[in-house]
Amino acid sequence: MTKLQAHCTRWLLAVSLTAGLMQSAGAGEPVALATDSLREQAMALVSQQQDAQALPLFEERVRRQPGNPQALIDLGVALARLGRLTEARQRFDEALRTSSIHALAHDNLLQLQLNMARHAYAAALQSGETPPSADTGLQWSPAPTRTPAAPPPVANVPASASPAWIATPATDFSAWLRPLLASLVLLALGATAWASNKRPQAVPPVDPPTSTTSPPVTQVVPENERAVPEERLIEVYRLIGQGQLTRALDAAESLARDQPRFTLAQLVYGDLLLAHSGVLRGFGRGSAQVPGGQARQIAPLQLEARQRLEAWQQPPPPGTVPRELLLLPASVRQVVVIDGLRSRLFVLEHRAGQLVPTASLYAAIGRLGVGKQDEGDLRTPLGVYDITGRLDSRQVGDFYGAGALPLSYPNEHDRRLHRTGANIWLHGTRAERHADAPFSSNGCIVLSNPDMERLMHDLVPRRTPVVIAERLEWVSPKALAERRSAAIALAESWRMARMQPDPERLLALYARSFDNGVQGQAEWRRQLAKDAAEHGTRERQLSDLMVLEAQSGDDALFITFREVLRGSVHGSLRRQYWARERGQWKIFSEGVLE
Template structure:
């Protein structure tokens, strides 16, 4: 990132000693600021905000809008790579002043100051004398051992790589993640997370389909992804929905601007014996702009300005969240054949229920089917039969349909729709989980969600 050419010593008053001192301070501030909050999630819980202090006190000013800090940091990188170090230094100073808690901004500033004294071998090239065996302190009250500055610098370098790599490898124009076969109009937004790039993508559901409107750096679990059990410090993979919006005033400062819980474990997770709870999209403490790529206990952590945009935008219960190891981007028209194939399967289920053909209808349900409360198929079938009788020959209509496909060791479909009998104005909103068994799709979970 930074040039190793002859240092530019102009424009820094006070001589080489002052320049070395300023560079060392910038490195140390960046490292200790990050480490002060690189601790486990949920160390403080709901309702434990400090007395007399509300989340409003931590709200950044309007100038700190979503995505702006990253855009300005990348501009510093670009100018530095072009050898325009004076311009880069001015922009780095401005960025660090506007975002004093942005450790990467402080590190970039430190590098640019140090480059005036000596060539740099890497980002955050702290001299051995300055680094030594120094350790960055933990937050007040945290009994964990201090962390070596070298470890913190390594996390900052990883964060920088993830940010720049994701910005270089942009999704193709008009492309969407392959999981989004169809999103109902009532779902006004959708979220997809690419864990390999530490990136969250926010979509708006327009009349012309999904439109990518923003994307942000996001941290995942300390031990990576594929959550399986409670406390494994991994972020789950799969298809989820935002369940609620948690007010920052009722949370500790650790969660920053607020939180959006998702419905982990999903019915698919439960069918696989996965455990755990409390997976949120949330912010960061007021004195920490962002976290390392792998830093949470399983949640997704974003900077507060970025999270605030999402909090203002998405709707609980209707916003899907896809969390993938690596997103596969496709053009929407390429999804049409699979969407039509599954549409035919769902229509056959609808037709069987409309006609009260219980033998045909039950053939769509897997032997291991369960509903909420672990209701088995034998009990669920009695409810199905009662619903079919209540139709009295009226055709069943499925409205506001969403199909989200998840493929790993199995091929599954998460389906949401409003179920309305002909002549009726409203009906229940249902969610089904289907799994492909050979050439046949079968329902292994169904429940009313609204």
């Protein structure tokens, strides 16, 4: 017997028990003793994994006590264990129909769940259509009579029909069982792994790094212990993976109530309602029958479900950093890294000598993905950027939700590669939505408003670098040692040349195509000569050295440092853009930030 069958049979048995069906069959005591003996013999065989041998005993018990709900339930479980699912469903349904009032209560429960699912799907699709009232199709109980009437024969209790907008499951038990655990994007994603691990755990701290090595990273942990909406959605998935459908439904109902604009949560809630009713045909399939709903609207929500679940199932390995972060000084408190194709934004912070992920957030990107080249191409740029400002909701309007953090696109590297466009921001969502679909923006990075409010509060403009990658590659800091050392050597060669009386040695480090947006190579030569005349060969040091690498089709290094002359306390903050020219690293742009 498969785990799926075991989960479902346990659920069906629980439903039957709560329906109040475990009552006496009304037979005489000798017959009860005989049937009890049959059950004991059958259960003994089941305990020995001899299900096929036990089945005739369960069948005989039903023959001796027709209409006994306990006997019918046991036979249904036995049939399900042997894979005879259609027959098992028939036995469970027959057990429910042994009482007309229980049958009516069950029919009303199914109808109510179907109506509630319809409302949840309408909220998920935001179709603008109002579904029928939640009490549609519910039936009142029969009026009580003064003279007790004999209960009708089992065969005369009609089975209710499901509403026309949902396929009736009466003839195919396997189609009724499969969605209970398989249709919520869980089998393909291995959601049962959540049964033993609710959330990723932090790993113990490692030894402090050396001064020239970026600190190692601990495993991503939830941003805090509060149940944020995404954590609550993952908890629903975890409960489904454990086969705890009733608890999963309760959790989904609570989430959908608290976050009515969380469309994915509404869709999962609708699916769970249909799963309990036994009529779900696949992830979000019931939504196609909602007024204004179309099957194509489900695809973005399916992708969002996969992106969110994969991010929690596959966090960055412990002790790793994104390969773009070659060196990050302690003076840079935070860095933002974005995994474009996985719809994920991470915030990493320096804490106690380590670079620690403090947030892992769902984020939407451009409709056509990443790799922006032209204005209006609906793509999100790849590269290294600065946050240039902070715009609150009063300054940007409802379209940007909680506010925006503009990025420095296009930077000097983008202009060198002839990339066009502007106004690439991190921003929130419109008020009517909790989150946007994974690929839905005009090129910006879009987060839920609660997540955006946190970033607006925590991130410091002009002090927080933002790295956008097609796919982040998390590696051990040791794996970066060679490239890190080579980058540091470039900065050191510039420092040494800066102190030489011959300016040609320094000029040899600059590309022929040098252009910082204000000065070309000729103007920059004059600027360097002026600096040399003012400061001569004075000793100088480079502090707060930061080295970031861009992986965007043309490798580039972004080196930032503070140049402090001997005898000075403070120095100018410089940014250099390095790229290869005829196989040699050259500076193609440079500027003083402050």
